[in-house]
Amino acid sequence: MMHPPIYYREGYKYQLSRDWTINVGFGAPFDIVTKFIDFDMEGKLTIRADYAWDGASGPTFDTDSAMRGPLPHDAGYQLIRLGLLDRKIYKPQFDLLIFTLMMEDGIDPVPKKNWLEEEGRVVLNEAWTIHCKAWYDAVTVAGGSSVDPKNEKKELCAPKKNCREIEAP
Secondary structure, eight states: OOOOOEEEOOOOOEEOSSOEEEEOSSOOSSOEEOSSEEEOTTSEEEEOTTOEEOOOOSSOOOOGGGSTTHHHHHHHHHHHHTTSSOHHHHHHHHHHHHHHHHHHHTOOSSHHHHEEEETTEEEEOHHHHHHHHHHHHHHHHHGGGGGSGGGSOOOEEESHHHHTTSOOO
């Protein structure tokens, strides 16, 4: 008896263990509901448990302050690749969202560590701001191919010898 092959996708590093919701400040043109991503017209973006994403890329590493921003950014790019959101309208908004979350997450609750006192006002540590700006510039300039539908993760099959015989669902 021949057992059926498995179908899968590769290229992900992380998998969400709980549903996560954020108001992104801009809405979808219509309510979008997919298996792992919901995005409504009021700006509520919900990413479901088991959603897989690849984490930070570009001029940063997967540090604690660079984990949250890539999640909604990757989900937004996926909705663009699927043709559910217009690239020209939504790519810049999701690019700004990654910058905003990265800036927010890089702020240490102990002011002396990541903030500088300058002439009686508190300003962000310049090095962190430069790092966040470099990441933002990278996704705005080089992120174009990531929203191209041809770059959606391809379905793979194993073992290959059985894949020709059975169609993917």
